[in-house]
Amino acid sequence: MRKILFAVIALIAVLTTAKATAAAAxxxxxxxxxxxQAIWVGSAVNADGSVNFTRLPVPRNGQSATVTIPESAAPNHWRGKFFARQGCGGTSGSTFRCKVADCGPWADxxxxxxxxxxxxxxxxxxxxALAPWYNVSYVNAFSLPITITPRDAQATPPECEAMGCTxxxxxxxxxxxxxxxxxxxxMLCTNxxxxxxxxxxNAIQSRCPKAYAWSKQDTEPGNSVVGQCRKCSGFTVTFHNGR
Structure with missing residues (x-):
């Protein structure tokens, strides 16, 4: 009986550990x-200790690529943004530049x-406990249509809705x-x-209500510019055709 009891306790411990590990992924x-067209993914982070990426992908048209958010490492959060750099060329680390969303001389x-x-x-x-939060922002400019869609979401709308527009x-x-x-x-429409x-x-907001068109849009009654999804494995960011 004691052997069975210990086996049950061990099994519970394994399941609990596995559940905790899965929850912390x-x-x-x-x-x-x-x-x-080809794009070079760019990224920037808030000035709150969030660690920016140093190996960002360069998906060609029709391709996809995945990054893992470093939220389990210090400071246990990541607040930032991704964007598509367009019209890029030159030698990485030297002459590399982009016509849209340029952010320095490195390709990655x-x-x-x-x-x-x-x-x-x-x-x-x-x-x-309510994170992750997410939104599409055209506050500074519109270059390409973007959508953000949660993956493996375990919630019903309005939580875990897709944001942005195609x-x-x-x-x-x-x-x-x-x-x-x-x-x-x-090429680019600048605010x-x-x-x-x-x-x-006005032109952006009337056609894409699920994206920021100006900085204070989230204060307007009935706005739908910010998404929140407590239970999902991640997100798909799609850069749609802007030509």
Whole structure:
């Protein structure tokens, strides 16, 4: 009987440990490139101890790549953003530059703040029972359509909803805010004032209500710009076609 009891206790201990390990698993973010061009994933973090990535992927059109969020290591949170660098070229560490979302001379990491672009923003925090939080931001600019979709979500809407939109919004950019590629096609729509309602924010918000078009949009009644998903294995960030 004692042997059976000890076996049961051991089994419970194993199951408890396995459950705790599973609960503590780091989230992953998978980038899917449906933009029609090569992109270099960029990233930046908040000034709160979050550790930025040093080996970011370069998915070609139609490819995907996954990173693991380092939330189980100190400081046990990761707050930051991902974006697609476009029109890049040069030697990494030297002459490498991007026409959109440039963030320094390295192909696999960012060493400066990013130039205006579409952003996928996240708050992973082991001390926040409601985390992760996530949103798509076009507050600074619109470069490519972005969607964020939770994976293996164990919740019902409005929790764990997809954020962002698949529609290319460059055709609706006010002419004064639009820059173009060398071939004349629209490249980037830049917000002239991120902290106020503008023709830019009106054009973005009316067509993509599940993304930030200006910095204070989350204070507007009935807004739906921030997502939250307590139980999921990670997220898929898809960069859609912007041409």
């Amino acid at each position: 780091d989230h992953t973010v998978t980038f899917v490139n449906q933009s029609g 990491r960012c060493t400066t703040g990013e130039q205006p672009a579409s952003l996928a923003e996240f708050n992973f925090d082991r001390k926040d 529609q290319n919004l460059l055709p609706y950019c006010p002419p004064a805010n639009l820059t173009r590629w060398n071939d004349g096609t629209p 002239p004032n991120r902290d106020a309602k503008t023709p830019y924010s």
